[in-house]
Amino acid sequence: MLEVKQVSKLYENQRGVRDIDFSMSRGEIVGFLGPNGAGKTTTMRMITGYLNPSRGSIAIDGLSMADHPKKARQKIGYLPETPPLYPEMSVLSYLKFIADLRDIPVREQKQRISEVIGRLGLQGRERQIIRSLSKGYKQRIGLAQAILHGPDLLVLDEPTSGLDPKQIIEIRQLIRELGENHTVLLSTHILPEINALCNRVLILHQGRIVLDGQPDQLANSLNDTFEVSLEVKGPRETVLAELRATPGVSSVRELTSEAESQPAIAAPLEERAGEAAAGEEATAEGSTSLADGSGSESGTVKAVVAASDREDIREAIFYRMAERRLPILAMKKESLSLEDIFLKLTTDEKLDDADAGSDSNSFEVAEAESEEKEVNARA
Ligand SMILES: Nc1ncnc2c1ncn2[C@@H]1O[C@H](COP(=O)(O)OP(=O)(O)OP(=O)(O)O)[C@@H](O)[C@H]1O
Numbered sequence: 001m002l003e004v005k006q007v008s009k010l011y012e013n014q015r016g017v018r019d020i021d022f023s024m025s026r027g028e029i030v031g032f033l034g035p036n037g038a039g040k041t042t043t044m045r046m047i048t049g050y051l052n053p054s055r056g057s058i059a060i061d062g063l064s065m066a067d068h069p070k071k072a073r074q075k076i077g078y079l080p081e082t083p084p085l086y087p088e089m090s091v092l093s094y095l096k097f098i099a100d101l102r103d104i105p106v107r108e109q110k111q112r113i114s115e116v117i118g119r120l121g122l123q124g125r126e127r128q129i130i131r132s133l134s135k136g137y138k139q140r141i142g143l144a145q146a147i148l149h150g151p152d153l154l155v156l157d158e159p160t161s162g163l164d165p166k167q168i169i170e171i172r173q174l175i176r177e178l179g180e181n182h183t184v185l186l187s188t189h190i191l192p193e194i195n196a197l198c199n200r201v202l203i204l205h206q207g208r209i210v211l212d213g214q215p216d217q218l219a220n221s222l223n224d225t226f227e228v229s230l231e232v233k234g235p236r237e238t239v240l241a242e243l244r245a246t247p248g249v250s251s252v253r254e255l256t257s258e259a260e261s262q263p264a265i266a267a268p269l270e271e272r273a274g275e276a277a278a279g280e281e282a283t284a285e286g287s288t289s290l291a292d293g294s295g296s297e298s299g300t301v302k303a304v305v306a307a308s309d310r311e312d313i314r315e316a317i318f319y320r321m322a323e324r325r326l327p328i329l330a331m332k333k334e335s336l337s338l339e340d341i342f343l344k345l346t347t348d349e350k351l352d353d354a355d356a357g358s359d360s361n362s363f364e365v366a367e368a369e370s371e372e373k374e375v376n377a378r379a
Pocket residue numbers: 011012013015016017034035036037038039040041042043189353355
């Protein structure tokens with residue numbers, strides 16, 4: 001459906017994207033994930049024919065964007081980050097205008113427009129002036145203009161950006177429905193959006209694709225250690241010493257109540273990388289333990305134990321602790337979340353992007369996600 005081969009776009013300031021190479025099959029919903037400035041919009045603008053690559057080629061359904069731009073663009077529906085709306089027009093006159101622009105024959109226009117109005121829940125709003133509609137409805141109109149000409153591939157640039165949690169849920173539901181008969185490429189820097197919508201994710205960092213895979217398979221491919229989190233009843237020093245002495249264990253990191261209560265994704269990347277480093281230091285220094293009574297059952301120790309060579313150390317831990325009469329109250333194999341993967345891939349080098357400012361990597365997610373859960377719970 002889509003072939004992007006060794007595509008680069010370098011702006012005068014040497015920023016942009018380099019050697020982007022991927023393809024998409026019909027029916028896939030692929031998420032483009034990356035911090036601000038990673039190159040998502042640049043790549044999407046090239047795929048949709050709004051920007052010429054400096055190098056490389058793009059083809060949609062076998063049609064080269066360079067050689068057959070009009071035909072290739074006919075197969076694509078594009079929703080840019082800011083929907084291309086005319087605020088003074090009514091919904092109906094705007095869609096009629098888009099239908100003309102897209103060369104939809106006049107005799108088909110009425111039916112096509114009424115179909116997309118139904119599909120995107122715009123019934124009853126046809127005569128309303130676009131300016132007077134909420135951001136969520138404007139985004140629906142943006143989606144309506146993207147699908148009006150019946151494209152196969154939808155390219156959506158941050159489709160839920162700036163929406164409130166209820167609108168986010170509604171737009172995600174619409175994208176899910178559109179994904180039933182379209183191939184979809186969407187960009188986001190909202191991690192749960194990937195899990196909620198996509199069956200494949202491409203992670204972009206500093207203009208390059210650093211990872212391509214299914215969200216749930218990424219953890220295994222990137223996990224170079226085997227980690228187990230556990231809670232053991234017993235004196236702190238004894239428990240930690242016994243865990244360290246268990247065959248196959250390479251390191252033991254005690255979990256403190258502070259480390260556990262960190263919000264999952266609210267903090268900017270740099271801060272979180274700093275926290276991780278600080279956490280290791282604190283453990284080395286012997287930080288406040290849960291066994292001291294802060295927030296967990298008294299007399300227990302919580303820790304994350306790592307094995308070398310990805311060896312499964314759960315049985316060894318079980319037998320050792322049983323032998324020493326130190327009851328294991330909980331034990332769980334740790335796996336990398338999408339957030340861990342993202343941090344692992346995008347915090348190894350310092351972002352040098354001038355416009356990757358303070359909010360650039362702060363995922364707007366934690367809030368939206370928790371509110372989303374709330375809205376779901378209320379529904
Ligand atoms: N017209 C331009 N001229 C010069 N540099 C540009 C231009 N457009 C984008 N860039 C730079 O290219 C890089 C990629 O930008 P792009 O907008 O594609 O990233 P993005 O991942 O879409 O970011 P965001 O999430 O902020 O939309 C950034 O460093 C950006 O500053």
